[in-house]
Amino acid sequence: MGLLNLLSRRGSGPGLMRLPTGSFTLDPSGRIVASTLPRSFPAVHVQQIGALVLATFRSAREAQIPLTELIADYAALRLTARELRGGAIIFLAPR
Amino acid sequence: MSTRTRHKILLLDDDHELVELYREMLGRLPSQPEIFTATSGARAIALLESRSFSLLISDLNMPKMDGLQVLTIVRRKYPQLRTAVMTSVVDAQFRTRAYAMGIDLFLEKPNTGQEINFFIDCIESLLDRETDTGGFRGVQSKSLVDIIQLECLSQSSSVLKVTNGALAGRVWFKNGDLIDAETQELKGEPAFRKILSWKTGNFEILPAEPERNRTIFNSYQGLLLESAQALDEAKGRLPGGDGASGVAAESPLASLARFNGVEFIISISGADQKFDSWSAENPEQVSQWVRQTIQRFRSLGDSFQAGELNQLEGLGPQCHVAMVSKANADLCVGFHRSLSQDLVRDTMSKIVNQWDS
DSSP, rough: OHHHHHHTTTSSOOOOOOOOOOOEOTTSSSEEEESSSTTTHHHHHHHHHHHHHHHHHHHHHHHOOSEEEEEEEEEEEEEEEETTEEEEEEEEEEE | OOHHHHHHHHOOOSSSHHHHHHHHHHSSSTTTTEEEEEHHHHHHHHHHHHHOOSEEEOSSSSSOOOOOHHHHHHHOOTTTTTEEEEEOOOHHHHHHHEEEEEEEEEOOOSSSSSHHHHHHHHHHHHHHOOOOOSETSSSOOOOOHHHHHHHHHTTTTTEEEETTTTEEEEEEETEEEEEEETTTTTTTHHHHHHTTTEEEEEEEOOOOOOTOOOOOOOOOOHHHHHHHHHHHHHHHSSSSSSSOTTTTSSSSHHHHSSTTTTEEEEEEEETTOOOOESSSSSHHHHHHHHHHHHHHHHHHHHHOOOEEEEEEEESEEEEEEEEETTTTEEEEEEEEETHHHHHHHHHHHHHHHHHHO
């Protein structure tokens, strides 16, 4: 049945990005030194997360609220970051 | 002759042939909606800007801007728009993420005649629900009072579970009598009154619990009337008085600060970015940091469709902080460093509920 064949076509476009499970470590300059994140998760996002976490720790210090741990609770993901001597270890866990 | 305007449905899928097929299927809906189509996210958003739609049906797997990206934008810009996902991506994670974004329906693309009928029924039922400005998702056109009356009049035995943000409450019915209610630390009539004061939320009807003890002995009509009067009176007492925020007899923030472990509070209104603070040492600097941090994390979440940013928490050697952003306003609460992370989260959720109300 032509109509049903048409309807049953699966996955026409490029793959959707899955939210990753894993962690990565950044040195104080923002360089990724270790990662357990899947390769399918774009490096640009990893860099973006890392840069934001380091910038947030820095700006918190400047605002006189020094932080050692940061948790961003999204509807579909939890991001936990711990400060490591100027760098950070960041855990990503989808819900 | 009916004067009712026809619903407008926007159908988004990158496959031209499928779009045409769905257009034909949806054209057969009893409500005879007008069908508009788009084969890219950008085109769909442009169409949404040009006219008002009742429903957006979107595919997930699309090039350039995928369905989740489109839904992120749509949920923020058009929160009243009903949204459905129809996809061939059979993956629980995407289903969860789509529902976390607040879509109304997640359907797999129909493969059989039966599935096509089911799809059409689901869409028709979505269109049947009138949109309104508040209400309880589940039976959108009904208020919580309507739902309670319905349960009582139909002599039901059931448990009504109501959620309002982080708050959850339950109301027990037995043979049409309202017998008990519970929310957080409240039980019985006070809990029922509290639940009725929630203006929006979700509800779910759960199976009856026949062994539940009765703590409410007043009639449901009496209780509903009493609660309605109390709400009216409370409304009458709302702003319009001296209007001075922060310097009134008691600042609204001071009432939030009654929770154990709270060290400071800062609230920032979105439009004019004015802030109000309670007990903060350098409120200007902190409010700026809060605003910037929430904004940045929100954009980060949007960039890989992690859903709404519910809360940000920071733990530090001097104090802990928790931040939320709701209805165009941000709230940051500083907690004593001795509080555990769980306690910070728990207290923050109570503060946010009070702030919301």
